[in-house]
Amino acid sequence: MNNTGENKFTPLSEIGEFGLIKHLTENIELKHSSSVKGVGDDAAVLYYPESQILVTTDLLTEGIHFNLMYTPLKHLGYKAAVVNFSDIYAMNAVPRQIVVSLALSKKFSLEWVEELYSGILLACEKYNVDLVGGDTNSSLTGMTISITAIGEAKKEDIVYRNGAKENDLICVTGNLGAAYMGLQLLERELRIYESSGGAQPSFNGYDYVLERQLKPEARKDIIQILKEIEVKPTAMMDISDGLSSEILTLCNQSDKGCLIFQNKIPVDTDTIKVADEFNIEPSTCALNGGEDYELLFTVNIHDYDKIASCSKISIIGHILEDVGIRRLVLNDESELELKAMGWNAMKMD
Amino acid sequence: MNNTGENKFTPLSEIGEFGLIKHLTENIELKHSSSVKGVGDDAAVLYYPESQILVTTDLLTEGIHFNLMYTPLKHLGYKAAVVNFSDIYAMNAVPRQIVVSLALSKKFSLEWVEELYSGILLACEKYNVDLVGGDTNSSLTGMTISITAIGEAKKEDIVYRNGAKENDLICVTGNLGAAYMGLQLLERELRIYESSGGAQPSFNGYDYVLERQLKPEARKDIIQILKEIEVKPTAMMDISDGLSSEILTLCNQSDKGCLIFQNKIPVDTDTIKVADEFNIEPSTCALNGGEDYELLFTVNIHDYDKIASCSKISIIGHILEDVGIRRLVLNDESELELKAMGWNAMKMD
Numbered sequence A, B: 001m002n003n004t005g006e007n008k009f010t011p012l013s014e015i016g017e018f019g020l021i022k023h024l025t026e027n028i029e030l031k032h033s034s035s036v037k038g039v040g041d042d043a044a045v046l047y048y049p050e051s052q053i054l055v056t057t058d059l060l061t062e063g064i065h066f067n068l069m070y071t072p073l074k075h076l077g078y079k080a081a082v083v084n085f086s087d088i089y090a091m092n093a094v095p096r097q098i099v100v101s102l103a104l105s106k107k108f109s110l111e112w113v114e115e116l117y118s119g120i121l122l123a124c125e126k127y128n129v130d131l132v133g134g135d136t137n138s139s140l141t142g143m144t145i146s147i148t149a150i151g152e153a154k155k156e157d158i159v160y161r162n163g164a165k166e167n168d169l170i171c172v173t174g175n176l177g178a179a180y181m182g183l184q185l186l187e188r189e190l191r192i193y194e195s196s197g198g199a200q201p202s203f204n205g206y207d208y209v210l211e212r213q214l215k216p217e218a219r220k221d222i223i224q225i226l227k228e229i230e231v232k233p234t235a236m237m238d239i240s241d242g243l244s245s246e247i248l249t250l251c252n253q254s255d256k257g258c259l260i261f262q263n264k265i266p267v268d269t270d271t272i273k274v275a276d277e278f279n280i281e282p283s284t285c286a287l288n289g290g291e292d293y294e295l296l297f298t299v300n301i302h303d304y305d306k307i308a309s310c311s312k313i314s315i316i317g318h319i320l321e322d323v324g325i326r327r328l329v330l331n332d333e334s335e336l337e338l339k340a341m342g343w344n345a346m347k348m349d
Helices: A012-025 A073-089 A110-127 A178-195 A207-214 A220-228 A243-254 A269-277 A282-288 A301-308 B012-025 B073-089 B110-127 B178-195 B207-214 B220-228 B243-254 B269-277 B282-288 B301-308
Strands: A035-037 A044-047 A052-061 A094-104 A130-138 A143-153 A169-173 A235-239 A257-261 A294-299 A313-320 A326-329 A335-337 B035-037 B044-047 B052-061 B094-104 B130-138 B143-153 B169-173 B235-239 B257-261 B294-299 B313-320 B326-329 B335-337
Touching: A012 A110, A012 A130, A035 A130, A044 A094, A044 A130, A052 A073, A052 B094, A052 B130, A052 B143, A073 A094, A073 A110, A073 A143, A073 A220, A073 A235, A094 A110, A094 B052, A094 B143, A110 A130, A130 B052, A143 B052, A143 B094, A143 B143, A169 A301, A178 A207, A178 A269, A178 A282, A207 A269, A235 A243, A243 A257, A243 A282, A243 A294, A243 A326, A269 A282, A294 A301, A301 A313, B012 B110, B012 B130, B035 B130, B044 B094, B044 B130, B052 B073, B073 B094, B073 B110, B073 B143, B073 B220, B073 B235, B094 B110, B110 B130, B169 B301, B178 B207, B178 B269, B178 B282, B207 B269, B235 B243, B243 B257, B243 B282, B243 B294, B243 B326, B269 B282, B294 B301, B301 B313
Parallel strands: A094 A130, A257 A326, B094 B130, B257 B326
Antiparallel strands: A035 A044, A044 B052, A052 A143, A052 B044, A094 A143, A169 A294, A169 A313, A235 A294, A257 A313, A326 A335, B035 B044, B052 B143, B094 B143, B169 B294, B169 B313, B235 B294, B257 B313, B326 B335
């Protein structure tokens, strides 16, 4: 758990807005020729003479999207950047630049903001992205992080959500449900910590699901693999809510139905172990849990061999022409209507 | 004053995140061929085959940047968009697209968010900008608005902050200090309202300064005029903090000094009237007040005649080679060091 009580740090008021931005950004080197001008003017300047440009934005608020009691700031910065990269990859494109806005209340010191920024910059380094601008402000309470990512792709490479055709194979990358179980675990330990007056949590043996929750990765590798095996998906999106919700969105946008098979949904053995401990059916984590940032896509059935030979991709079902049928086939061959029970950031009630 | 106590509105929980985004964006028509794909996929897709692209972002938080007790939501949406357009114009470029992220606490109903969005869309309409994406989330307390704007310009037209040369004329558009006096007035009336148990504020005769605070405009017209009179500024930025702070930034980035003249700083008669009422020296509002969203720029002295004939532009001083001299010449010909007392959104102390 983070210790929020210390007071040996530099208050942000000492350094001021301009000082903070300068401090955080002065060592940033731009990697891409498309990044003409980065931080330091009214706007960043980019140049993409032959590509289409992709823009996506995500806003994360304290208490809704993250809890600083169990989220290290560096991980938070990393995740805030990665979820945006994931949206760009989900268009079969490549992220190139981000702009970062922060709102911070008085409780945050310079050192905390540095930690957050170091996570953002680590993600930029790993995914080869330039940080080119931003805005740093105060807030009355808590922290808000807003990141906008810009990516590029050739027009003919971009994959939208609406292109799924009858008989297309439905594919997902990696495995699902781990991030959700990681969150359950963190929240359980926080409850114990709070009710016990400070008992230290025991996370031994839970590394995998915790890492999937706290430090997710975007599937840059899959975009490269798809290029190498010369498969262009017919539709694609990332899995930030649960698989059910995302499949329904893809079917809605493509005006199609689908069948998916419970026994084909990839769930890691570590996830199954934690799900058992919590008495949750593992495929429920995958279908309704969120934040895995895997990719969901459809491919033409002629690409079956190429996809089936890739260990990072699972074929979990297929597209139907009938928009009225969107079903999960259970292990006992009975069928369930897919419902968007998705983990929903809009927890307004 | 807004009445925040009513409860006849639609709770956002009834409509959900997807429903809200659909509701707010389903009637948006894209105006630009550069807006290839708008709201509804993982990312928006843009295409600028021959232009450089400009990106700027601003994040506004309740209680710091706006107070919903006196800010109508429609005005707030309008302003949140316009401040981003202003940053794009300040590069001598034209805004084309925005993405909008909102974080909203439980107190906001669907109707309130519609009001906010109607202001954003009105600004888009007036400034000919497409809304192409966004994110809508909940927050534990208050409202946060994050907008990222994308603009375009030919490489040779873009004006940075660092190009001011010795003897260049320092120019500002419109007049300054009005938005600051509008804010003082609103805060005074709010204090009276709160201490009197609800006395209605009297804003008669204060329309101009209130409008400058609540519904600022970006100087699209100036960018057009500069093109028409064939003047390309050597350096430019918008005036979102006070004039002092902005001039110092421009001088810092250009590695130059400056002299500006108190009696040349344009302040509207309505602003002077309110400043007198508050016992504030009018040029102090201009120098240290913020949020006017006018443009500050420098031009070569050979452009003097073209600039002097434009009623919307005031020449307030000139650039010096000596970086050590950055002074305000007062009406009595004494000189003061320029200080960045700027209205600073980073109110951390």
